[in-house]
Amino acid sequence: MDILEIILTASFWAAAVRIASPLIFATLGELICERAGVLNLGIEGIMVIGAFTGWMTVYLGFGLWTGVLVAMLAGMLFGLVHATLTVPFGLSQHVVGLGVTLLATATAAFAYRLSLPEVTSPPKIVPFQPLPVPGLSELPLIGPAFFAQTPLTYLAFVLIAVVSVVLYRTPLGLALRAAGENPASVEAQGLSVTAMRMGAVIVGSGLMAIGGAFLTMSAFSSFFFEMVNGRGWICIALVVFGAWRPGKAALGALLFAAFDALQVRLQQTPMGAYVPYQVFLMVPYILSILALVLMSRRAEVPAALMVPFNKGER
Amino acid sequence: MRLEPIANPSLVRRVGLPAAALALTVLMASLLALLAGANPFATLGLIVKGAAGSKFALLETLNRATPLIFTGLAVAVAFRAKLWNIGAEAQLYAGAIVTVLLGTGALPLPSALLLPVIALAAMVAGALVLLGPVLLKTRAGVDEVVTTLLFNFIMLLFVSLLLEGPLKDPMGMGWPKSPALEKAARLPRIVEGLRLHWGFALAILSALAVWVIQTRTTLGYEIRAVGLNAEAARFAGIPVGRVMIKTAVLSGGLAALAGFSEVAGLKGNLTLDLSPGFGYTGIIVAMLALLNPLGVVLSAIFVAGVFVGADSMSRAAGVPTYIADILTATALLTMVLAIRLTRTKIRWR
Secondary structure: OHHHHHHOOHHHHHHHHHHHHHHHHHHHHHHHHHHOOOOOOOHHHHHHHHHHHHHHHHHOOOOHHHHHHHHHHHHHHHHHHHHHHHOOOOOOHHHHHHHHHHHHHHHHHHHHHHHOOOOOOOOOOOOOOOOOOOOHHHOOOHHHHHOOOOHHHHHHHHHHHHHHHHHHHOHHHHHHHHHHHOHHHHHHOOOOHHHHHHHHHHHHHHHHHHHHHHHHHHHOOOOOOOOOOOHHHHHHHHHHHOOOOHHHHHHHHHHHHHHHHHHHHHOOOOHHHHOOHHHHHHHHHHHHHHHHHHHHOOOOOOOOOOOOOOOOOO | OEEEEOOOOOHHHHHHHHHHHHHHHHHHHHHHHHHOOOOHHHHHHHHHHHHHOOHHHHHHHHHHHHHHHHHHHHHHHHHHOOOOOOOHHHHHHHHHHHHHHHHOOOOOOOHHHHHHHHHHHHHHHHHHHHHHHHHHHHHHOOOHHHHHHHHHHHHHHHHHHHHHOOOOOOOOOOOOEOOOOOHHHOOOEOOOOOOOEHHHHHHHHHHHHHHHHHHHOHHHHHHHHHHHOHHHHHHOOOOHHHHHHHHHHHHHHHHHHHHHHHHHHHHOOOEOOOOOOHHHHHHHHHHHOOOOHHHHHHHHHHHHHHHHHHHHHHHHHOOOOOHHHHHHHHHHHHHHHHHHHHHEEEEOO
16 A cells, blocks of 8 residues: 555656665676676775765766766776776686775775765765656656656766667677687677777776765765665675576565665554664665575576686686 | 686796785885885884884784784685675674673683683674574575675674674673673683784684694595585586585684683683774785685784884874774785786787
């Protein structure tokens, strides 16, 4: 009864799409890395660095899009660190990924304290404002959900299409997927697996950072240390849930966000009075685990995921 | 470029490259100090002094090293079997919860009996927390990296739920903290008057025990075999699933001891900030020790020293204390690269 009422409100769907947006950026980023054969556990920290640098850039007086650009570049820098260590040197993707997450998170915290030594609560910026699409935003439910969002959300949805087309309809996408399935075939084509994988990790990390920047520049307008709060790990689960396909993964992100929006609203209902709020907050993490359990058997994992490639070795 | 293995790395490589990694970390520290407008040499000096400059500083470092030895061992044991337990944080809190449940008057036992009972129960709880993800891995093929990571967040929310509900201290003035442990459930200090508790001794003993298990028992051999090549191990008749489960019990139990030791030895009660990421730092500790259990003790003391030193330096020199997190992460990344380069050489075409 309660649930049905919530689901039929426009604000619920608008919230779901808003919550999904950063996840879509970061999930697409992770998907690109994994499709090329590299698991990027740096995602959590790269989202933190994106959230921080984007916010800080705007706080220093630059434009919002400059902030997005700086966030992306910062993410790509940490992506370069990850790629260099895991691709040509073939180091453990688990260890390097966690190391990059710790490094990026610490860098954001250090830079935050350095630039704002005295503040107790972080300053706010003026974030991206909703940009209703004339006409379409008047539609019931769908209008406010999909056509009255901020430009960054529109960008996220455009990117789903772009990543799909590049992955499945271009020679570059074919080579990238081959680097994750059968790297030797990429070399046979005269292309470099190393370049392909490094490029994928760097670009993917840039997208993750934009996902983080969405949090400070479109959702909360301020930076907190704990703000990413496991979203990166959730995105890794979403990649598995989406069977390494951009469209399905984005759909997963939307579904997930809908549950997240629902748990927030259920807290306000009579149910919230006798169920502790922490139980509601656990829902996203439990859902992610459930998604993994449901999909792991069926998933078509890229065959060379986490397998380092060393030229001339067989 | 191509990597070629070196059969017998020279001494220069084996000593020089890790030393270079350490030098890079020190260079990073100097750079960060400069960024913060401080004198790099003074900053480094203050870190060292804050970590080991006095008896008080040294004991503080050993106190901070204690939970890191436990979580470092937990990670080292698991990673050796290629069981990616990133959930030491959750297992630590499981141990802490049990310590509070049993240590606040539930068991009318003398201290000498009560403490071992609590420690064992904590280990069981930690093991159970890790068994979930591991069974999902062995039974349903679910990758344990993400599940153990997600469990950390679930566990922290669960602790928050307990601290605002059934485990809330009625005398806590509304703060989310548990009641204090009874006297019998507190780990005493090793030497009266010195701020170092028996948790540290337990950590050293645990490191020795893990070393014995790894080098002197069948289980240790099986863990290594599974880690090196699970398929080959299965082929050789090693029950891979069962070895994974035993590894998980050991690893989860060790991480839980960190929670036990912090609550019973240091804090005396449970709060939401019991662990400032000891579970994650344990990964750095274990990797710096090359997963060697005795090495874990040394690397935990080193990492703890960086954190304790940075805290005291930060108060004096004004460089943010997060420099410690950057330095330990840098040490991790440069060290894994250095170790790889000792055993391989780069061939440019």
